[in-house]
Amino acid sequence: MRAGPSQDEVRRQNLGALLRYVHVHGPISRAELTTRLGLNRSTIGALTADLTAAGLVREEAPRGARRAGRPSLVVLPESGRVYAYALSIEVDRLRAARVGLGGEVLDERVYDRPRDLRVSEVVGPLAAFVKEMQHAAPEGRYVGVGVAVAGMVRRHDGLVRLTPKAGWVDEPLAEPLAEALGGDHTVRVGNHADLALLAEHLRGVAVDTEDVIYLHGEVGIGAGIIAHGTLITGHGGYAGEVGHMIVHPGGRTCSSCGARGCWESEIGEEALLRALGTDGSGRIPAHQLIAAMRGDPGSHEALRQIGEWLGLGVANLVNIFNPEMVIFGGTLRNLYLTTAAQVRSRLNSLALPASRELLRLRTPKMGEDAALIGAAELAFTQLLADPLNEAPSARQAT
């Protein structure tokens, strides 16, 4: 029902498309840009000039260009001068990075956190990291802050709801963090699995896919889901809580939500600890659990069973979404690699043939950095949508 865009809107879209192209793909010649974006040479020239004047891109001779003849210039992002801060609140640590336009990590900090920290207690260390990195940063333009958190994030204001184990229930995060940072920068909060998927979709294993599910295991299990190339958030922002899909009615009580038979009770941290014969949550870091199990022959049968549950849940998601790729991240990476036979076998018996025929199972290309890179993308969103900050609403917001 939407009418076509006005000429101003078309120009904004074109500026955004060009900036986004060099942000994602790196240096590229103007000639190549005309082909990739389907715009003519003079339009590309004007857009490049505007973005250069705004300090967002520059043109230079390509590396390794020969001296003879006029060098064909390439357009590239001002990675060192335009940057965002990416923060990741994980169960066992806090991470922060300064990420340049173009996706390069320019600086980074990590802090091992105790599990019982409340949100009010993570804001301080995260803000300190940002200030520290800001102090060390060269002159440049800081465009915003993105935060990845392993919890349910309300879409319109970044409120964090029900973070497993940490016991956060309805805790504001964007606002106190913005306050602690000072200044007027936007802080955007996203779900860990959603942001890891955004990063893998843009720069990792899921480039060129349109329908893909990223499963993230830490203490609980969550998913980021892209359908038709777009991240599914749900009405309030809470889509992807696949760990609370009931797959075993009458099964164990979920320590996160209280229901019986949740998928995460069968494949999450507690299930792994149970299989290892320990209940010492947190004593073995989540990412080392599978390695510990591999070295413990007594837990091999339990591991096999956990693999069957993993496969069953994936089969359900395949029947529901008919994705072309499922990515196993966090603790699920090693769990999948160790139980791939069980996962495949369950998929073959439980997923419909048409729904799984083109399915690829993969692990993340960016490893543990995916959510951090995704958080940076969140921070760059506004800049890429309207590089010169010309839209009426954007102007009002500044």
Next chain:
Amino acid sequence: MRAGPSQDEVRRQNLGALLRYVHVHGPISRAELTTRLGLNRSTIGALTADLTAAGLVREEAPRGARRAGRPSLVVLPESGRVYAYALSIEVDRLRAARVGLGGEVLDERVYDRPRDLRVSEVVGPLAAFVKEMQHAAPEGRYVGVGVAVAGMVRRHDGLVRLTPKAGWVDEPLAEPLAEALGGDHTVRVGNHADLALLAEHLRGVAVDTEDVIYLHGEVGIGAGIIAHGTLITGHGGYAGEVGHMIVHPGGRTCSSCGARGCWESEIGEEALLRALGTDGSGRIPAHQLIAAMRGDPGSHEALRQIGEWLGLGVANLVNIFNPEMVIFGGTLRNLYLTTAAQVRSRLNSLALPASRELLRLRTPKMGEDAALIGAAELAFTQLLADPLNEAPSARQAT
């Protein structure tokens, strides 16, 4: 990454937006159109003139307009002259309708079919219906054919795969139907639940929703899913096979897919027949089963249990999608109305509070016509995307 549209593309988008507006909303004044579409008066005037010249809309005095003064004309779709054929292949019947631009059913045929008909055997009666209606139709423009089928439909060519019970496995449908109809009209095939949802989203109970699930029960259970306002099809076109979500490992063997513990084994036709103490599939038409159970006190406890399974599966979908609305169609309409207490109770105990807090449970506004109206929308898609058939690809296709 897409650059903004060219002026030709903007014009096509504007023509499409205007035609779509009157198609969905009916008669509207030019003044109102300028507001709704955010375009200026002269643009609206030029677009209306072009669509009028093409015989797609006309302008007339509004009904009940007073004689005094110059009447303010309204733009309305040429419903009687521009139409599509909508076909619906259901388990117990075949339906066909001639549907005018604007969504009005102008003519209709129904045929009670035996369940064991193969696809090659439904093509004949469906083509006969279309020819009969075409013969009776006044002079006009026939823009295409849409077909709703209760099976998995491959997105790119309308191949039908695994239709429950009918035993169709990989049967082409679009092509033989186009052949039987003669002429060069496009035949587009869609899944029953997807098309019913499209209709409810455009004209029914789900207008103004962005995240909505339509559950359809007939023999099996399927879903149409809209996320961010867009129908989710999955990679091949098979998304929404929620009936084959495993919710009861070790449960009954699904007579459609062969797995154990499918949701549809607990809430589909077989479950209802079992609860009634009969296995005479088809002897009681699917839509009368719940009424039969209500009249049979011996099956009340079984019905209550089926309601619990219905609620469990809906809770899973709510955790996965965080929808704002779930619609219960087909046999699930009466099942939901009869077991709403069980469904609500399961949702409260199994769906996460944040995921269900704004959820509305509804029944279809269009009743049994939803899929037929949706099939007509499928047939109108191309016309609404490019009303004057000017896009380079569209020109090549004619």
